[in-house]
Amino acid sequence: MSVKVEELVREEHPMEKLLRMDRIPHIWCPTCGLGTTVTALAAALEQLELDLDNVAVVSGIGCTGRVAGYMKLDSFHTTHGRAIPFALGLHIARPDLKVIVFSGDGDLISIGGNHLIHTARRNVDLTVICVNNFIYAMTGGQVAPTTPITARSATSPYGNYEHPFNLPLLAASSGAVYVARWTALHVRRLTTAIKEAITKPGFSFVEVIAPCSTLYARLNKLGSGLDLMKFYHDNSVIRHGADLKEVDIDYQSKIAVGKFIDIEKPTYIDCMNEGGKRAFGDKYKPYGGGNGGN
């Protein structure tokens, strides 16, 4: 069966509804893991059939921090590490919106680490998608709090010797109600996880293991971004509900993936309303967001 070329050429980009086409091409390198991660977010939003007017995305700084700029949603590119507290303010002002934080490991875990743990502790109804490429990419490949021991970076030229964070354990022990990890090549499973995270009331955390082709792969001589993406995928072991103490990632080791945590807990606003009722009885009106009717 022969197919005419014209039939293959599509007028529109399949994600046109969700991308700012006036900003494409993006700045990301070829075979960077960010592309498929954004695809998973877009697919999740489409499949959830949400009213896209009611979805906002907030990013910090870094390669992943640029995601907010490419999504055709109300979108905020904030300061380094502060995407979560900015998103917290936005969410409290407008609890009717779905607020998604999309940022990288350096941004969310290092400079923004304090905000991550406290916002998880409060169980604020946010979805945090953390793309972990094990390195500071935007600034040129420096060591991150996620860099595995022995991996090289621009500032660990002889191999990293610091213990990295185990992100699912960090998020879960801080209070997140939904925690999952997938690699950038698990597009379908990642999409499902993002859908579940968005739907889940409370603080959800999805870690995405993604290759940084230009820096991490090159500095560690791990082949192309595609090779590394395949490596992560092929070396992942699905372990839903795993003991999170055992999901550390060693250098080029097996990677435990799956849905680790999915529990019910009152959200920050639920707790605030509960506290209000406890203190004031019927005089307290449950918080509904906005300017409080003014």
Add this chain to the structure above:
Amino acid sequence: MKADPKNVLTGSHYLDGNYACAEGAIAAGCKFFGGYPITPSTEIAERVSQRFPLLGGVFIQMEDELASMASILGSSWGGVKSMSCTSGPGFSLMMENFGLGIMLETPCVLVNVQRGGPSTGLPTLPGQADMMQARWGSHGDYEVIALAPDSPQESFELVIHAFNLSEKYRMPVLVMTDECVGHMTEKVVIPPAEEIELLERKYTDKKPGEALPFEPTSDGVSPMIPIGKGHKFHITGLTHDYRGYPVINAETQEKNVRRLIDKVNMHADEIIWLEEKDVEDAEVVIMAYGISSRVIQPAVAKARKEGIKIGQIKMVTVWPFPEKRVRELAGKVKSLIMVEMNYGQVFLEMDRCAAGKCRTYLVGHAGGTVHNAVDVYNTIKEAVK
């Protein structure tokens, strides 16, 4: 628009400056407060946390000042009037996201109850040494608006005014009080709600797809874009064009930064608020702001009694600096004096604008207490020679 009576504690009260700031914010319709405890500003947060639950507002004690400032920007973009307060080291930590607020042109109010610095300095004692930090504390070029109340009554009024200015000029506005004003308890008269005029945010009337977050306008202030209405706008702390998209080149930088500067400078005459007394025929004019404008009164009264032609200017707004007025006066008077609890911060601006046309004097010290009236008096005697 008038204040909502629900939010206004109309009547005569005995309040300290910090509580008065909180009441001002509540009267102005503030419904989100992200704060972090720090002496001597904490009572503002405490009062808000006590008053908000029955008024439909949210007080949240954030994990640090970085988060406090970021959270009020987020809530402001969510359409809610938002505020934070801090002191000393907390002000330094807030500078990062204060800059984001300036760059995203986000209305909000930040109160700094100044204490002695640098570093941890004097947590429980006053200072006015954050004035240049207020002006230049975040990196980059921009203009700010800063108000300096001298009493609990003014704290109440100026916080409301700060909210109005922040909405009008679409930017964070600073209220630079100090430990003395913050902890001084005096009579505060809160008027009926219908006497409190509030300025509401100007939103674009353009349709999604047509509205730009930083659209050029004749008055230099772009209307805001509401969230959740299908505009699907983007804003960034990077240098951006009218669409809010990052554009990293010198030309866009020029337009972006000029807008931040011009929107304040264009309206400087309207924003600047000076209270002048006996300035017309003065040979010496003494300038001060905040608590220092009250502390100088005995010395000024004694000098006038002795026949010295001294006038005074209380700066209700410190930034933008009243450049025009100081230049005018410098051509007429023998001397200008600045009294402030620091070693010459706003003095530098006064001296610059005097441009050698008159003598300039600083009555300054490192903070920890207000000025000794004798020092002020002695400087007046010197200045009139």
